[in-house]
Amino acid sequence: MGTTHLRLDKFISNATDFSRSQVKLLVRSGRVKVEGTTAHDPGLTIGDNAVVSVDEHPVGRPMARYFMLHKPAGVVSATRDSKHPTALDLLDEPRPDQLQIAGRLDIDTTGLLLITDDGQWNHRVTSPRSQCLKTYRVVVAEPLDSGIIGKFAHGLWLAGEKRRCLPATLELIDNTEALLTIGEGKYHQVKRMFASLGNNVIGLHRLRIGGIALDADLDPGEYRALTKAEIASVNALD
Numbered sequence: 001m002g003t004t005h006l007r008l009d010k011f012i013s014n015a016t017d018f019s020r021s022q023v024k025l026l027v028r029s030g031r032v033k034v035e036g037t038t039a040h041d042p043g044l045t046i047g048d049n050a051v052v053s054v055d056e057h058p059v060g061r062p063m064a065r066y067f068m069l070h071k072p073a074g075v076v077s078a079t080r081d082s083k084h085p086t087a088l089d090l091l092d093e094p095r096p097d098q099l100q101i102a103g104r105l106d107i108d109t110t111g112l113l114l115i116t117d118d119g120q121w122n123h124r125v126t127s128p129r130s131q132c133l134k135t136y137r138v139v140v141a142e143p144l145d146s147g148i149i150g151k152f153a154h155g156l157w158l159a160g161e162k163r164r165c166l167p168a169t170l171e172l173i174d175n176t177e178a179l180l181t182i183g184e185g186k187y188h189q190v191k192r193m194f195a196s197l198g199n200n201v202i203g204l205h206r207l208r209i210g211g212i213a214l215d216a217d218l219d220p221g222e223y224r225a226l227t228k229a230e231i232a233s234v235n236a237l238d
């Protein structure tokens with residue numbers, strides 16, 4: 001993993017309760033050291049492993065944060081939106097500007113949404129290379145025929161795509177409801193998969209991403225921090 005570089009004032013404000021403008025004052029008053037030497041420029045570029053202290057107290061690197069949210073319908077998977085509430089509006093956390101969504105859901109889709117400020121982890125969740133499996137409960141408008149299970153397993157061809165989808169697993173629950181597990185996350189993928197078979201998705205709920213299942217104790221709109229095991233369940237890319 002390479003070193004990320006950032007400004008000294010950003011490094012300190014990320015890791016402490018000091019605002020960027022307070023940090024600038026601290027630096028200018030000679031209270032900040034980088035690698036043991038007093039720093040004078042708040043805009044100094046440093047690596048994220050740099051040893052930084054304020055008044056001789058070491059400033060730790062901020063702990064990365066990982067959350068699962070039970071996304072309700074009507075909320076957008078975006079950090080900002082002028083018309084609708086966003087997933088981040090549902091979190092009561094400091095430094096919300098640093099949080100990112102790992103795998104978006106449509107506004108009408110409910111269920112498991114992962115949110116983090118660890119960009120590398122986000123990449124591992126969402127990269128098609130990692131084939132992190134996502135399971136959805138799908139409700140469709142027209143009756144399902146067991147013959148389509150093989151079509152999903154073979155790999156469906158979606159309109160406008162150059163390649164087939166990766167093989168997917170469909171388990172029928174009843175004649176209009178199924179569990180679908182896919183290893184990639186193309187735009188509106190599940191809706192387009194059923195549309196390619198002439199059916200319409202009328203309800204979509206994400207239950208699982210890799211080893212992380214939506215916590216049944218979370219009501220729509222509630223969230224919690226991920227456990228260490230859940231965070232570690234997302235494998236490194238080769």
Ligand code: URA
Binds near residue numbers: 106189
């Ligand atoms: N596929 C979709 O079509 N929509 C979602 O929200 C997620 C997967």
